[in-house]
Amino acid sequence: MREFRYEKATDPAGAVALLAGAPEGAYLGGGTNLVDLMRLGVATPDVLVDVRTLTSTEVEDLPDGGLRIGAAVPNADLAGERRVRERYPLLAQALLAGASGQLRNRATTGGNLLQRTRCTYFTDTSMPCNKREPGSGCGAVNGFHRNLAVLGATVEGADSPHTCIATHPSDMAVALRALDASVRVLGADGERTVPIGDLHRLPGDDPSRDTTLAHGELITGIDVPALPWATRSRYRKVRDRASYAFALVSVAAALDLDGSTVRDVRIALGGVAHVPWRATVAEDALRGGPATEAAFAAAAEAELAAARPLTDNAFKVPMVTNMITRTLVQLAEARA
Secondary structure, three states: OOOOEEEEOOOHHHHHHHHHOOOOOEEEOOOOOHHHHHHHOOOOOOEEEEOOOOOOOOEEEOOOOOEEEEOOOEHHHHHHOHHHHHHOHHHHHHHHHOOOHHHHHHOEHHHHHOOOOEOHHHHOOOOOEOOOOOOOOEOOOOOOOOOOOOOOOEOOOOOOOOOEOOEOOOHHHHHHHHOOOEEEEEEOOEEEEEEHHHHEOOOOOOOOOOEOOOOOOEEEEEEEOOOHHHHOEEEEEEOOOOOOOOOOEEEEEEEEEEOOEEEEEEEEEEOOOOOOEEOHHHHHHHOOOEOOHHHHHHHHHHHHOOOOOOOOOOOHHHHHHHHHHHHHHHHHHHHO
């Protein structure tokens, strides 16, 4: 592990100022992802600025009936928060599907959003990876890619400096994407609010960047808007073992019915892209239409029409289709 300097600011603005003067520095929250990457030699910050006690550990009510979640709220506390379980069950379920009990006790809400995308070649410094070493190529395309992206990936060949098929690992972020959450950020130029759909980025021509945040910007909280019909929602995750495993595929969904007609719907996917993937094609196909299994399946197939699977992850396409369909069927039946 590279030697680093440890700093502890007294307030968020002080933390931002410290990191502004450290181009290779990083914030330390729960450390459940960053410290692992430092041990592997993937992340090599020369300064760590401890922010765990600087942002809020509270969950507050918003005037519109939504919630403001402090960036330092532990994942375990957020999953157990009564208002989250009652108003947004898909969010509580997503949090409980992530990591292990010990890690959820330590991991923070803000840090969870900033986990690096997952790929064996990213964490193995002996292998080529455009995310870890821009321009080195992508070992996953012709290697082990069973767990990797089928939507939104850049696939131009193993030697291309742009190729990246890594997936975003956060379960919580998938649920928040379905809920249209907003991320509150503090930077050198002051505060701003970022829609969660604009926080994470597809690899494009720069796979090394996972988010749109500028260096030194600090997440201070997350706002989840009111969505009354999200009280009946679900997060479903398929993984290789029953716990402590990243999603092969996950679905966060909420369904609002007017009789047998879909009045509104929210669908987000995990394990399929470099970002928490909002299934807008499927949503648009369903709104105003019948709440039937056939309609759900057709909408899911329309969403997956843009998929570009490789040999070993092609199974994700029918798996996503089936998961969207069954999750929506179950939500429709629960509302009958």
